[in-house]
Amino acid sequence: MSPLLTVEELLALRSSGSPRLLDVRWKLGGPPGPDEFRAGHIPGAVYVDLDAQLASPGSSEAGRHPLPTAAAFQQSARSWGLNSSDTVVVYDDNGLLAAARLWWLLRWAGFDGEVRLLDGGLQAWKEAGQPLATGDEPAPAEGDVTLGEGKLPTVEVDEVPEFVENGGLLLDARPAGRFSGEVASIDPRPGHIPGAVSAPATGNLGDNGRFAAPDVLRRKFGDLGVSDDRAVGVYCGSGVTAAHDLLALAVAGFDADRVPLYPGSYSQWASRPDTPVATGPTEPPLIDAAEARRRVAEGAVLLDTRSPGGREKTGPIEGAIIVDRDNLDAEFDFGSAERHAEVASLQTPIVVICGSVNGSGPVAQNLIGRGFVNVAHVEGGAPAWHELDR
Structure with missing residues (x-):
């Protein structure tokens, strides 16, 4: 069963x-959640305070949102009226980027009941x-749920280097600009x-604010190197939106329960003087024709980034958009009237082709640096593409 449910399924439930x-x-950065809740919420819902109830107090040593203690989390859950046999439905108003934290925490704490998330959140309800x-x-009657901790795997800061060195794939759920270091960071470095590897949580969503289809997500994560037999871990800025990547992995059909979360995440990592930091975008995947x-x-x-002479020499590619690789600002700035209408959002899948990898690679990497989350370029370029027709 998918962890997601629709409005219709919620009504039936x-x-x-x-x-x-x-x-x-x-x-x-706000606005404050309690004010938003009072302004309008699904009838019967209980407000959950992420900062106060889904995390311990933050610090430079532990990160901005350390995991809550088992005792504190149990007390919070009982204050929501949660009983051990309940079915829980979680939502927010931001693509489930916050709600996924509670979905993961309840299962990490050993909650026996079913936990689902309303796909599309409050907007879908409206x-x-x-x-x-x-x-x-x-206020609901106090619940009787019993919760612990450690029922789902985590990786601690000192274990991260060994995890990567042993071939583990570490997914970073933050926006691509924060991953590359090109966007101002709220963290020390x-x-x-x-x-x-950059795997922005926002890339798990379609243009309508709902989760992308399972096959789309499975292909996205597969392109990043995720497989059923490879160790995979997840982190973000403070351990909150990393849970969104875990949720997306579950929706895609991967065994997300074996994927460890790094709770301290980058807010802890970047605060330590002895941890190395890398900058620059993820290398775009190179795919065959x-x-x-x-x-x-x-x-x-399909973006054709060849020069006019290159296109004349090799021949046109049917259906491709011709792109001036020296004018990417105008063509891919969503505030520009000159941009390509076919590229509807940062989630639009893009394939870049040129006369060679040396031409397509820098363009693909540039697009990733701009926040596009599904960009690849073609090995062998236009000659390899045309070879398929011979």
């Missing part, structure tokens, strides 16, 4: 029982024409953990 509905609205409640909800054609047939945008 509410008509047949009383799921415990938890609202985990939180955004880095788009379905469902009513909102305002103000504070009556910009960049990422050496050996990590047959794989490139498959992706384009499934909807990827």
